[in-house]
Amino acid sequence: MTQIPFAAIRDWIFRDALPFWAEHGVDREHGGFLEELSHSGAPTACDFKRVRVQARQIYGFSHAAMLGWAPGAAMAKLGYDYLVAHARQPDGSWAKSLSRDGSAIDPTPDLYDLAFVIFAMAWRYRASGDAEALAHAYATLDYIQRSMRAPNGGFVSKLPDDGVLLQNPHMHLTEACLAAFEASGDQRFLDQARELIGLFKSKLFDGVTLGERFGPDWTRLDSEAGRVLEPGHHFEWPWILAQHQRLTGESVAGYPEALIAFGERFGLDERSRAVFDTVWDDGAVLQGASRAWTNTERIKGWLALYELTGRDPRAQVAESVNLLFDRYFAGSKPGLWVDRFDRDGAPMAEAVPASIVYHLLLAFTEVLRLEPKLSAL
Template identity: 50%
Template sequence: MHRAIPFDEIHRWMFDTALPLWADVGFDGQTGTFAEKLAFSGKPIDTGFHRTRVTGRQTYVFAHAALMGWERGQDLAAAGARKLNAIYQGPEHGWPRTTNTAGDVIDGTPDLYDLAFTLFGFAWHYRASQDPESLASAHRALDFIELHMRAPVGFWHELPPSGWRLQNPHMHLLEASLVAFEASGDERFLKTAKQIVTLFRAHLFDGRTLAEYFDADWNRAPGDEGQLAEPGHQLEWAWILIQYGRLAGEDTLALAEALVGFAEAHGFDDRTGRVLQVVRSDGTIVDGGSRTWPNTERIKGHLALFEATGRDPRQAVATSARVLLDTYLATEVPGLWIDRFNADGLPEASDAPASTLYHVFLAFAEILRLRDAIEAIAD
């Protein structure tokens, strides 16, 4: 017997609680800025900074909500796109990591992670509105990435480069490039996506585990750091690779199967129904806690395999959806989240970071998108 997926409960959480809360309290119409985090009382917290990645993510959320019929989403997504354009520092400096409420630069470091979500936000706004300025801005974002962030292989994660090379910003650039390609049809974005998938095949994934940290030549970092794997990222890559395969006409199923297989075998706690935060490549648990986002990625990973193979996703999707709704999203003020539980199952969060809404909204939107197909599965 499979557990029932709570489709209606998911819809209510998205459209009756989370979206209104983050639109009313999580957005300042006077300054055009999105809150970085909300207190568990539902009030915004003044952090003194605004991350570009959060502006891009919230622009996405409201654009996607608009496409799903939530009328207020268009205006909020447009406000996010305007803010992204307002903090653009020109072709030599691009988008900063952080600004203050007035839009002045706090940290101007070019960061591939933030640039990926800049592209993501513009691409989703264009997808929802067909606003030509957002498409032009998506091209400006990729112009900057191509001109300044490109390395001999892959891209630099920041400028000047420091520390290990990272897979995660590349994953999000792949995700953003696919959205931009699907929205615009411009092969330029698909070309970028193909380059990142080539990097993934050649260096990031060994057929079993996805490493997080690499040296300058894309060898896994020496010692323990090179053996670390995040099950949530494996599941996230699986979903993105299936989307890539669909758009690029390439067979990525074996990659997705292997990514999900390792995450299920070594990164999922059957007792709690949660996805673990960090394990080693041999499956040893490094961080047995669990944030919200890896559990959303488990939903997406299984839904991607369902679309690719027809395999019944109901048990996995229902389990992770219930864990999210009953623990992470079960806050006194509806529409918030407890972003992390430790290995003992105790909450470790003092507020609700805005950056998490992107993960929850996208996973829940995928569940609703595939509702008819899932309900058509014969028992």
């Protein structure tokens, strides 16, 4: 069996990625974090900054600080100060995107971005004890609950509502509320997470497949868009469900197994073992491309299944970790990667998106957290 490269993971995080993004991923002219870098590590001509990316980088550097990487605290504060100064809106929401100079170019309240604001604030509070960050998490949840409730459960995806309900923002809001509960101990965050997991069980997941796009009554869209599924999310939800069980003791038995079963059967390229970006709801391959993040979620999904059931995850974890090193990282500057490949293994990405540091860091730190147990199997 191929081995999990624990030492290479540790080196990539602390020697390569964190120092590189701390040096090159900051907008030295206008503040905050850059949206993307070129494959040489230079800023691109990208003229916007998504709030979700600012939030994800705040998470990453906060987590790094908690793991003992000393520059992480200052980097997280840099991002936090910038986000609060430029993205916070008078009504309590947060802009969706900013210009390079920090002005709001899309002030749309977007559930996905708001979820990551809560996630960032939870990790900022956990790492620093900054009470203002926790206050922002509360205020953001206030706004979501007050202004974005959908008539038939869950939340609208953005304001104004376009009538399409989305799975993905609900998944990340669940993740964020669990992180905020762990950081604060406040039952309010856990109550919201419980509500969202109930939505997952009753509407989002049908026992076999996880839907992505729904109408106002939470039936899947009766169109091609409603048939498109993302295998990466079939691996990502199991990790979130495992966090819920860890924090509450409430069993999620059966759901992670079923989600991962679909992902393994229909979401993997038989040749490369990469996780497809999208498939049809009958499992047929839609395009065959694979981004880096879908493979990080397979890692997390199998680690979650191990903690929930004891099932040995080493083969699947090693396969996906080594794929990231051998395909996505190979030939790139240390700390960078090629973000997307087609089914024939040809690179498709013109830039390196900062948003994926979150996926890589979270998956790799989970591997390292479980290293003693996995090494003992």
